[in-house]
Structures are given as structure tokens and as C-alpha cells.
Amino acid sequence: MGRSSARPWEAIGRYRRYWLSTFIILPACGAGLMLVQVLADRLPLWLEIPTLLIFVLLFAWISAGFWTAVVGFILLMRGRTDTVPGNPELRLAEPRPQSRVAIVMPIYNEEVERVAAGLQATYKSLQHAGALAHFEFFLLSDTRDPAIWLREELVWSALCQSLDAFGRIHYRRRPINNKAKSGNVADFCRRWGKNYEYMVVLDADSVMNGETLYRMLEMMEGNPQVGIIQTQPLAVNRETLYARLQQFAQHLYGPIFSAGLRFWQLGDGHYIGHNAILRTVPFTQYCALPVLPGRAPLGGPLLSHDFVEAALMAKSGWEVWFVPSLSGSYEEVPPTLIDDLKRDRRWAQGNLQHLRLLAGEGLRPAHRFLFINGAMSFLAAPLWGIFLILGALGSLHWANTANNGSTTLFDWSWLADPMPFWLFGVTIILLLSPKFMAVLWVMYQRGQKEHFGGLFNLLASMFFESLFSILMAPIRMAFHSQFVIQTLMGRGVHWGGQVRGDQETSWVDAFRYFGWYSALGLSLAALLYPFLGLWHFVWLVPILGGLTAAVPIAAWTSRPALGRWARRHRLFVIPEEVRVPPELQALSADSVAYLPHIEGDPFIQVVVDPRFNAIHTALQRNRTGAWPRAANLCHKALEQGPQELNNRERNILLSDRNSMLALHRAVWSTADRARLAAWGLQSDEWKLTDV
Amino acid sequence: MFKDESSYGVNPAGELLVGWTEEATVVANNALVLARVEQYMARLSLSEAQRLWLRGEVVVQLRGTDMEGEALYAQAFASLHMALATLTDGDEVDARLDLSLNLPVGGTHDGKSCRWLQRQMAPAIVRSSMNARTLNRSWGAALLRLVQSVLRDRGAISAIRRVLPGEA
Numbered sequence: 001m002g003r004s005s006a007r008p009w010e011a012i013g014r015y016r017r018y019w020l021s022t023f024i025i026l027p028a029c030g031a032g033l034m035l036v037q038v039l040a041d042r043l044p045l046w047l048e049i050p051t052l053l054i055f056v057l058l059f060a061w062i063s064a065g066f067w068t069a070v071v072g073f074i075l076l077m078r079g080r081t082d083t084v085p086g087n088p089e090l091r092l093a094e095p096r097p098q099s100r101v102a103i104v105m106p107i108y109n110e111e112v113e114r115v116a117a118g119l120q121a122t123y124k125s126l127q128h129a130g131a132l133a134h135f136e137f138f139l140l141s142d143t144r145d146p147a148i149w150l151r152e153e154l155v156w157s158a159l160c161q162s163l164d165a166f167g168r169i170h171y172r173r174r175p176i177n178n179k180a181k182s183g184n185v186a187d188f189c190r191r192w193g194k195n196y197e198y199m200v201v202l203d204a205d206s207v208m209n210g211e212t213l214y215r216m217l218e219m220m221e222g223n224p225q226v227g228i229i230q231t232q233p234l235a236v237n238r239e240t241l242y243a244r245l246q247q248f249a250q251h252l253y254g255p256i257f258s259a260g261l262r263f264w265q266l267g268d269g270h271y272i273g274h275n276a277i278l279r280t281v282p283f284t285q286y287c288a289l290p291v292l293p294g295r296a297p298l299g300g301p302l303l304s305h306d307f308v309e310a311a312l313m314a315k316s317g318w319e320v321w322f323v324p325s326l327s328g329s330y331e332e333v334p335p336t337l338i339d340d341l342k343r344d345r346r347w348a349q350g351n352l353q354h355l356r357l358l359a360g361e362g363l364r365p366a367h368r369f370l371f372i373n374g375a376m377s378f379l380a381a382p383l384w385g386i387f388l389i390l391g392a393l394g395s396l397h398w399a400n401t402a403n404n405g406s407t408t409l410f411d412w413s414w415l416a417d418p419m420p421f422w423l424f425g426v427t428i429i430l431l432l433s434p435k436f437m438a439v440l441w442v443m444y445q446r447g448q449k450e451h452f453g454g455l456f457n458l459l460a461s462m463f464f465e466s467l468f469s470i471l472m473a474p475i476r477m478a479f480h481s482q483f484v485i486q487t488l489m490g491r492g493v494h495w496g497g498q499v500r501g502d503q504e505t506s507w508v509d510a511f512r513y514f515g516w517y518s519a520l521g522l523s524l525a526a527l528l529y530p531f532l533g534l535w536h537f538v539w540l541v542p543i544l545g546g547l548t549a550a551v552p553i554a555a556w557t558s559r560p561a562l563g564r565w566a567r568r569h570r571l572f573v574i575p576e577e578v579r580v581p582p583e584l585q586a587l588s589a590d591s592v593a594y595l596p597h598i599e600g601d602p603f604i605q606v607v608v609d610p611r612f613n614a615i616h617t618a619l620q621r622n623r624t625g626a627w628p629r630a631a632n633l634c635h636k637a638l639e640q641g642p643q644e645l646n647n648r649e650r651n652i653l654l655s656d657r658n659s660m661l662a663l664h665r666a667v668w669s670t671a672d673r674a675r676l677a678a679w680g681l682q683s684d685e686w687k688l689t690d691v
Numbered sequence: 692m693f694k695d696e697s698s699y700g701v702n703p704a705g706e707l708l709v710g711w712t713e714e715a716t717v718v719a720n721n722a723l724v725l726a727r728v729e730q731y732m733a734r735l736s737l738s739e740a741q742r743l744w745l746r747g748e749v750v751v752q753l754r755g756t757d758m759e760g761e762a763l764y765a766q767a768f769a770s771l772h773m774a775l776a777t778l779t780d781g782d783e784v785d786a787r788l789d790l791s792l793n794l795p796v797g798g799t800h801d802g803k804s805c806r807w808l809q810r811q812m813a814p815a816i817v818r819s820s821m822n823a824r825t826l827n828r829s830w831g832a833a834l835l836r837l838v839q840s841v842l843r844d845r846g847a848i849s850a851i852r853r854v855l856p857g858e859a
Contacts, residue, residue, distance in 0.1 A: 160811065161792060166808075167810075171813070172812070189819065190818060190819060190821050192816065194817040286824065288823040288824070290823045356828060359829060361826065361828075361836065611736075615791050618788050618804070618809065661784065681730075
């Protein structure tokens with residue numbers, strides 16, 4: 001094991017990235033120059049220069065995506081895997097018997113049954129692949145809600161019992177959530193990292209195929225210079241219309257973008273924080289995250305840790321490979337637009353923080369580019385917004401000039417082109433051609449279009465998905481702009497649990513979150529139409545239409561019923577729905593139906609139920625330092641009832657073995673009926689007394 | 692010591708009669724407490740023999756006690772937990788844990804099921820340090836490094852001697 005000094009792919013990668021830079025910069029500059037010619041005599045300098053600068057920047061950004069897709073498409077059509085020397089797929093080695101992999105699953109206030117189902121599916125798949133001997137699982141909980149914590153413990157013990165996996169599935173709950181998910185993984189590395197040469201990081205909704213995991217282990221064993229191997233997780237399992245659209249888009253367009261990305265990145269790849277295998281020793285040594293000076297949101301602990309961890313790994317000489325050809329890696333997408341935007345809010349802050357690392361000593365250029373690219377995915381929104389405002393001002397100025405300075409309302413006479421058509425055409429090509437390339441790639445593969453519901457349904461799905469994307473774009477622009485402004489103004493976000501189930505957005509919520517944007521769209525339409533005239537206004541319809549329709553879009557796309565309807569009509573079908581892989585079949589609700597359910601308040605149950613109390617108590621230790629406080633809380637619980645304890649107080653009691661035993665005995669020894677009733681104990685004695 | 696049903700006689704006559712009457716009195720006087728004990732035992736996956744034996748132990752301990760209210764309940768449950776502990780020859784929590792996990796009571800993990808479960812939950816800790824390394828993020832320093840690298844590269848290029856064909 002060790003870092004390699006001679007890296008044959010490096011020169012090739014540099015060469016490829018020079019070409020990418022050329023493809024991005026030259027057309028952007030060319031387009032800018034052509035726009036100069038159009039605007040030069042028609043706009044004043046104060047309007048022309050910012051319009052041009054933003055145009056070139058945005059053009060360059062979307063052309064980066066376009067060229068990535070083009071390269072990916074060519075590679076896939078040629079049907080040859082990347083044969084660059086140093087490619088980890090080319091060097092597989094059978095794992096040594098002593099090679100151990102920890103599969104870590106950090107969780108935070110998650111739906112426990114779903115987590116258990118995912119873990120069980122992965123476990124069984126590994127068992128089926130005959131590779132279980134190398135792997136151990138760690139459920140790393142940062143859960144603060146005592147009710148969920150207790151469920152986690154109970155489910156863990158039941159899962160171990162049913163799979164006969166005691167000693168192979170472990171559970172750890174951190175009492176303090178320092179540095180959120182990255183801190184949780186770091187805590188694992190500090191405690192048990194030495195025991196495991198590799199670790200696979202999963203999200204709470206991740207599922208992985210056993211053979212894929214074993215293949216990743218083989219790659220790590222055969223490539224001692226590799227620090228991280230990242231798979232491309234496929235979005236599956238959701239039923240809301242919104243999520244199905246995302247799933248479909250990811251399955252259809254994802255492969256060409258992934259192939260292209262891999263072509264540029266090679267051993268300077270990215271890491272998305274889950275569904276990846278990492279070499280534990282270098283990760284522990286080099287990937288502890290710096291805390292940025294200053295306060296959140298731009299200072300303090302890094303909110304998006306994964307890109308930085310990959311950058312630090314590469315900085316210390318280890319290779320990071322993105323291997324999209326590894327199948328059998330799954331995740332779930334947010335079910336609704338609101339949930340997606342909540343996640344974007346965190347990512348926006350995290351990605352903007354990355355800009356403060358840009359000048360970091362020793363970071364590789366490819367990772368600096370990833371930082372910029374990540375930040376641009378959010379900064380592009382306000383830039384686009386400014387560009388539109390400048391465009392509207394330009395149109396107004398242009399119209400004024402054409403009318404010799406007299407601005408008239410409802411002026412229909414001026415019907416000149418408001419925008420050069422070539423600009424529109426090029427932009428459309430850059431944005432939409434990857435979608436057509438993806439469809440061509442699917443059609444080119446034998447039998448693949450049937451996995452998307454057949455050719456007609458595939459094309460129809462692509463059409464509706466594109467329409468939806470166009471309508472969604474201004475909504476995202478508005479929200480992302482808001483996120484960027486909030487972050488720059490110093491308003492940070494807190495770490496929150498994620499919604500994993502298919503939950504509908506009510507109309508009330510839709511109005512609460514999106515009402516302002518719908519109102520903005522309507523107001524702008526009413527305001528701009530008289531000034532711009534019909535022809536100019538038509539150009540703004542996709543933008544204003546998307547904004548105006550924000551409320552119904554958010555509400556309707558969150559409906560699982562609409563998603564199921566689409567599926568029945570074979571729209572937005574993905575290959576995993578046509579041929580369901582065994583590990584996804586194992587995710588069905590029935591698969592974890594045997595897990596114990598806690599009726600009522602779990603805190604009461606853990607105190608009262610002798611079996612549940614035994615499991616929980618066995619897992620705690622005596623916290624003598626907390627005893628004076630815990631004793632008072634025990635008295636409070638017994639005198640006033642458990643309902644009077646808040647979550648913090650419950651956590652104190654639940655963490656102390658002695659308190660839990662004392663409470664258990666005291667409750668069962670209580671003679672007072674009212675107090676007993678507070679703990680849910682009555683029945684038999686009443687019957688006896690009545691008799 | 693715990694006895695299963697085969698250890699008990701089937702005929703409570705003779706010398707056992709006195710004890711039986713005494714026990715019946717205790718049961719009658721402490722019906723409420725014993726109902727609570729039964730309710731507790733119903734929540735454990737006990738075999739019938741285990742349940743009877745535990746109940747008997749509680750009744751024996753209640754014999755001759757002069758208590759009422761919570762003290763009586765506390766006495767009954769202390770007796771029950773002592774009896775449960777006897778089942779595993781150890782701690783009552785171990786016994787309850789064995790019953791929860793459907794393990795033979797006291798028959799596995801040397802009667803130390805709690806410790807065993809803790810080890811299954813979290814293996815032995817082998818500490819290693821993981822601290823963030825210093826990252827120089829200064830833009831000035833970055834610019835200086837860039838200039839230096841450009842100069843160094845130029846120097847490197849100029850330092851390479853041209854190799855002509857035939858020149859070793």
C-alpha cells in the first residue's frame with residue numbers, strides 16, 4: 001500500500017483537460033465577440049459590459065456540461081471502456097483473507113424501518129455473493145430524538161437476531177453531534193478505523209449489490225495507490241411524480257455525463273460522500289476537515305464535506321477514481337420539490353464555503369475546478385437572474401431607441417427581433433442536445449429502450465421531462481438566488497433530518513413556500529407586458545410561466561398518485577422498474593415486517609417493558625457524573641409522569657444504565673393508580689379490584 | 692435454585708399440606724401484588740415452568756412480611772428480580788436480556804449477556820488520531836507559488852540540454 005510517484009494517467013488527464021478548457025473558453029469568447037457586434041451600437045456601455053461578462057460566464061458554464069456529454073456519448077457509442085493506464089478497473093486482485101471492510105451508515109433522525117430494510121438488503125446481497133467474511137456493518141447514529149434512538153436500538157437487535165449477524169452489524173450512537181455527518185464518520189475512524197483497511201460509506205437510503213461491493217474491494221486490493229473509488233448511485237424507488245421525473249432524467253442522461261466526467265477526471269475524481277469505498281488509513285491521516293475561520297455560513301465547519309475530503313486525499317498523493325461502470329449502487333432522491341430545495345439550501349452554503357479553499361496549498365487543479373463548478377451550480381442562478389434583468393433593460397432601451405425616445409404603453413408596432421436567433425439556437429443546442437444524445441445511446445443498445453417503456457414512451461417521457469425542466473428552471477433560479485443571497489448575508493442553515501418517504505406537499509405548504517414566487521411571476525407579467533409588447537413578452541413566457549405556476553407544480557408533482565398514474569401509462573419508466581434487481585426487491589415493506597414495533601411513547605415502553613428495558617439498559621453504561629441530575633429527573637418522572645420530561649431530560653435518563661433500571665423497578669412498584677396510568681399500566685389490577 | 696416441573700410432586704397432601712395452606716393465605720392476602728407480578732411476567736417470554744417457579748419464589752418471600760402499599764410492591768418485585776437473577780446465576784438484567792433475545796436463559800455467554808451484547812454493539816476500541824492538517828489558504832501565497840512554479844518550470848526547460856542525434 002502506498003502513494004505512487006509515477007502516475008501514467010496524469011499526463012493524459014492534463015492533455016484532456018487542456019482540450020476541455022479550450023472547448024469551453026474559445027466558443028464562449030467567440031459567442032461573446034459576436035454578441036458585442038450585435039449590442040455595440042444599440043446599448044449603452046453600462047448595460048453592455050455586464051451583459052457581455054455574464055453572458056460569457058454562463059455560456060462557458062453550460063458548454064462545460066455540453067462537451068462532457070459529447071465526450072461521454074462518443075465513448076459510449078464506441079463501446080470501449082477507458083483503457084488509460086492506472087485505471088483501477090484494469091487491475092483487480094483477490095482480497096487477502098485478512099482484508100476487512102467496514103460498511104458505515106451514518107444516520108440522523110431517519111425512518112428506522114427504511115434504514116433497516118436497506119441495510120438488510122445489502123447484507124443479504126453480500127451473503128448471496130459469498131463475500132460476507134470481509135465485511136462488517138456499522139450503523140452510526142447521530143439521532144437526537146429519543147423516540148427514534150430507542151427504535152434504532154430495538155431494530156438493530158432484532159435485525160442482528162433475524163440475520164444471525166451479532167458481531168457483524170454494529171451500532172453506535174454519538175452523544176454529541178460534532179461536525180454532523182463528517183464528524184460521525186471521523187468518530188468511527190478514530191475508534192475503529194485501525195481495524196478496517198477500507199470503509200464503504202453509505203447514506204441512510206443507500207443500497208448496494210454484494211458483488212459490486214466485492215468488486216470495489218478487488219479494485220482497492222489491486223490498486224494500492226487508490227484512496228477512494230466512487231460509484232454512480234442510481235436513483236430508485238420513489239413514487240411521487242417529482243421524484244420519478246428526477247429518476248428518469250438521471251437514468252437516461254446520467255450515463256453520458258458520467259462517462260464524460262470520468263474522461264476528464266481520471267485519478268482526480270470526485271467523491272459524493274456515499275456509495276464509495278475509501279482507504280481508511282490515508283482518510284484518517286489526511287482527510288480531517290479544516291474549520292474555516294469566522295462564523296457560519298461562510299466560516300466554521302464545512303457543510304459539504306465530500307468534495308473537500310476527495311481534494312485532501314488527492315492532495316496527499318492518493319488517487320480518487322470515479323467508476324460509473326460499477327452497477328448495483330442505488331440511492332433515493334428527495335420526493336418533492338420542497339425537499340429537493342431544502343437539500344439544495346444546504347448544498348448552496350457548503351459549495352460557497354468551498355470557494356474559501358480555492359487557494360489552498362497543494363490542492364490539485366482538477367479539485368479546484370470542482371470547487372468552482374460546485375459553487376457555479378448555485379451562483380449561476382443569480383447570474384442568470386441578473387442577465388434577464390439586464391436583457392429586459394436592454395430590450396426596453398432598444399425599443400425606446402427604435403421609437404426615437406418615446407416609450408408608449410401597449411406598443412405593438414415594434415416587432416423587431418428582440419434577441420439574435422443564433423444565440424437562442426446555440427443555447428438550445430447546448431442545453432437540449434445531451435438529451436437527444438442520451439436517447440440515441442439508449443436506442444443504439446439492443447433491448448435497452450424496452451427498459452424505458454418502449455421507444456414511443458421513452459420519447460414522450462423525454463418530451464414531458466424537458467417541459468418540466470424548462471418550467472422548473474425559473475423556480476430553481478429564484479430559490480437558488482435566494483439561497484446565495486441568504487448565505488452571503490450571513491444567514492446559515494442548521495443540520496436537519498431528510499424526508500425519505502413519499503410525502504405529499506399540501507396546497508397550504510405549496511402556497512406558503514411558493515406563493516411569493518407565483519405572485520412575483522404574475523406581477524412581472526402584468527408589469528412587463530405593456531412595456532415590452534407581445535413579441536418581446538413571448539420570449540419571457542417560459543420564465544414567467546414557470547414562476548407563476550410554482551404553486552401548482554410543487555403541489556401536483558408531489559403526488560404519489562400522479563407518479564403511479566405515470567407509471568401505469570409507462571411514462572418515466574426506469575430499467576430498475578422493468579427488471580427489479582434482487583437487492584431492491586428486498587427493500588419491500590414486507591421484508592422488515594418482522595421488526596418489532598413500539599406502540600405509543602417509546603420512552604414509556606423502554607421504562608415499562610421488561611424486555612425492551614433489558615436491551616436498552618444492557619447497551620448503556622453507568623454515567624456517575626450525571627447521577628445527581630438523573631436522580632432528580634427520576635423523581636420528576638415518577639411524581640409528574642413521563643409526559644413532563646422534555647427530550648433533553650429523557651436523553652439524560654436514557655443514557656444512564658442505573659437510572660433506567662431504577663425507573664423500571666420504581667414504576668412496577670408504584671401503588672398509586674394515577675401514576676401507574678401515566679406509565680400505561682393498569683388493566684389486570686382494576687379487574688381484580690372490581691371483582 | 693431453579694427447578695423445572697419434574698422436580699415438583701403432584702400431590703400436595705401430607706407434609707406439604709401445611710405449606711400449601713400457608714401459601715394460599717399469602718396469595719389471597721396479596722392478590723393485587725401478585726396480579727402485578729403476573730402482568731410483569733406475561734411480558735417476558737417465560738416457559739410455564741419458569742413462570743411458576745418465579746411466582747413461587749415471590750410468594751415465599753412475601754410470606755410473613757408485614758408491609759403494605761409501595762413497600763409491598765417493591766418487596767415483591769425485588770423478590771422477582773432476585774429470582775430472575777437466580778435463573779441466570781447472575782444478574783436479573785442478563786436474564787431479561789436472554790428472554791428478550793430468545794436465548795437459553797443463563798445458558799449462553801457465561802451468563803453475562805449484557806456484556807456480550809455490548810461487545811456485539813461496539814467492538815473493542817482501537818484509537819487512532821484524526822486531526823485536520825494545516826491548510827494554507829492565503830491568496831497571496833497562492834499567487835507567489837504560481838509565479839514560482841512558472842519560473843521553476845522555465846528554469847527546468849532551459850536547464851535541459853539539447854540532445855542531438857548521435858550525442859550520448
